[in-house]
Amino acid sequence: MPNIGSVLKSEIQRVARKELRAETQQLKKTVAQYRGQIAELKRRLQALEQQVRRQARGSGRAAATVSDEGADDDSPALRFSAKGLAAQRKRLGLSAAAVAKLLGVSALSVYKWESGKTRPRARQLEAIASLRKLGKREAMARLAA
Numbered sequence: 001m002p003n004i005g006s007v008l009k010s011e012i013q014r015v016a017r018k019e020l021r022a023e024t025q026q027l028k029k030t031v032a033q034y035r036g037q038i039a040e041l042k043r044r045l046q047a048l049e050q051q052v053r054r055q056a057r058g059s060g061r062a063a064a065t066v067s068d069e070g071a072d073d074d075s076p077a078l079r080f081s082a083k084g085l086a087a088q089r090k091r092l093g094l095s096a097a098a099v100a101k102l103l104g105v106s107a108l109s110v111y112k113w114e115s116g117k118t119r120p121r122a123r124q125l126e127a128i129a130s131l132r133k134l135g136k137r138e139a140m141a142r143l144a145a
Contacts, residue, residue, distance in 0.1 A: 078125040082116040088131055089114070092139045102142055103127045 089099050089110075096114070097107040105124060112118040120128060134142070 078122075078129050080113075080119060080125055080128065082114050085110075085128060086114045088128075092131070092134065092136055094139060094143075098139075098143055099131070102131065102139065 089096065092099075094102075095107075096110040100107040100110045103110070103124060104127065105120075109118070109120070109124075113120055131139075
């Protein structure tokens with residue numbers, strides 16, 4: 001026959017575990033709610049940061065156009081992007097050598113521009129800008145001529 005002390009001790013432990021389980025369940029629910037709220041706040045923060053970046057880019061463009069209008073020189077401010085040149089070349093369906101022939105430079109120059117190793121000079125930037133206005137047919141016609 002078990003000792004009454006050991007029976008009492010085991011019963012106290014069982015009741016204590018039951019109480020703790022109830023308390024921890026409530027804490028788990030609260031933690032889950034907080035995690036959901038944190039995730040929602042992170043999503044809102046990310047959306048707001050994207051909106052700020054978009055507006056900053058837009059205001060940068062507006063400032064650039066205002067400064068261009070105030071300039072006295074006739075040359076427009078041309079931007080260059082290595083990815084943009086590669087995309088333009090692919091849009092026209094041309095090889096780097098064909099683009100080089102259109103621009104009057106070497107194929108290696110076009111390769112270096114697209115890889116970002118070098119930047120074209122101002123005169124070459126104007127020729128690259130004129131590529132944006134060409135269609136596939138017109139580019140092929142210029143190459144054939």
